[in-house]
Amino acid sequence: MEKDFEYPDYFARFYDILYAHIREGKDCAFYLDEIAKATGRILEIGVGTGRCFKTALNKGADIYGVDISKPMVDQLKSTLDKKYHHRIKQLDAVNMKLNQTFDLIIAPFRVFSHVLNEKDQIRFLNTVSSHLNPGGRFIFDLFVPNPIILAYGIQNQTDFEGEYEPGKRLTRTVNSVPDIVNQLFNITMIFAWDENNTLVKKSWGFKMRFFFKYEIEYLIRLSELNLVAFYGDFDKNPLTKDSREFIMVCERKNA
Ligand SMILES: C[S@@+](CC[C@H](N)C(=O)[O-])C[C@H]1O[C@@H](n2cnc3c(N)ncnc32)[C@H](O)[C@@H]1O
Numbered sequence: 001m002e003k004d005f006e007y008p009d010y011f012a013r014f015y016d017i018l019y020a021h022i023r024e025g026k027d028c029a030f031y032l033d034e035i036a037k038a039t040g041r042i043l044e045i046g047v048g049t050g051r052c053f054k055t056a057l058n059k060g061a062d063i064y065g066v067d068i069s070k071p072m073v074d075q076l077k078s079t080l081d082k083k084y085h086h087r088i089k090q091l092d093a094v095n096m097k098l099n100q101t102f103d104l105i106i107a108p109f110r111v112f113s114h115v116l117n118e119k120d121q122i123r124f125l126n127t128v129s130s131h132l133n134p135g136g137r138f139i140f141d142l143f144v145p146n147p148i149i150l151a152y153g154i155q156n157q158t159d160f161e162g163e164y165e166p167g168k169r170l171t172r173t174v175n176s177v178p179d180i181v182n183q184l185f186n187i188t189m190i191f192a193w194d195e196n197n198t199l200v201k202k203s204w205g206f207k208m209r210f211f212f213k214y215e216i217e218y219l220i221r222l223s224e225l226n227l228v229a230f231y232g233d234f235d236k237n238p239l240t241k242d243s244r245e246f247i248m249v250c251e252r253k254n255a
Pocket residue numbers: 001007045046047048049050051052066067068069072091092093094107108109110111114115
C-alpha cells in the first residue's frame with residue numbers, strides 16, 4: 001500500500017514502556033486465549049514489538065509475525081532469541097504473499113486503523129483470506145469512535161510521564177485533530193526524554209482511520225471473508241451503545 005505512516009525508531013524503542021502503562025492488557029489475554037484454542041499455525045499481522053506474540057511463543061504456540069515497520073521489527077528481534085527470528089518478517093499485509101497458510105490470523109490493537117483507503121482495506125482483508133486454511137479464522141479489533149474526541153479532538157494530553165530507565169525521564173504528549181468527512185484523526189505525538197544528559201524532543205505526525213459498525217460490516221461483506229461474530233469488548237460481550245471496542249471474528253467465504 002502507499003505508506004501513510006512511518007513508526008519512528010524512538011516510538012518502537014519506548015512502545016513497551018508506554019503501553020504497559022497505558023493499555024491494561026485485556027486485549028492480549030483475549031488473543032492469547034484464542035491462540036491457545038487454535039490447533040495449527042498462527043499469524044499475527046502488525047506484530048509490533050511482540051507485546052502479545054512473545055507470550056504466545058513462550059507458551060509454545062506455533063506463531064509467526066509480520067509488520068510493515070522496520071523499527072518495530074528490529075525492536076522485536078532485538079528482544080527475541082535468534083532461533084525465532086525466521087518467524088518474523090517485515091511485510092505489508094495489504095500485498096504480502098507468504099508460502100504458508102494459517103488456522104488463525106490476528107491483528108491486535110487497531111492495526112487496521114493504519115489502512116486509510118478502501119481499496120487497501122479490501123486488499124488487506126482478501127490477503128488475509130488467501131492465507132487462511134479452510135475453517136481458519138481472522139480476528140481483529142478497532143476502537144469505537146469516542147463522540148467527545150470526534151467533536152473536540154485531543155489537545156496536549158500527556159498520557160505518560162515517568163522513567164524509561166532509572167533516572168531517565170520520558171514523557172509523551174498527544175494531540176488529535178478529527179477530520180469527520182474523511183473519518184481520520186490527524187495525530188501528533190510529542191516525545192521528550194533524557195539522553196546523554198540532554199532532553200531530546202521529537203514530534204511525530206500520522207493519520208488514523210476510524211470506523212463505524214455498519215462500515216466494518218460492509219467492508220467485510222465486500223471481501224472474501226464472512227463476519228461470524230462481532231463483540232463489544234474483550235470479554236466477548238455483544239456490542240451495545242456503550243461499547244468501546246469493535247472485535248470482529250471472520251472466516252473465509254466458502255471455506
Ligand atoms: C498499534 S501497533 C500494534 C502492535 C501489536 N499488535 C500490539 O498489540 O502491541 C500497530 C502495528 O501495526 C503495524 N501495521 C500497520 N499497518 C500494517 C500493514 N499494512 N501491514 C503490516 N503491519 C502493519 C504497525 O507497524 C504497528 O506495528
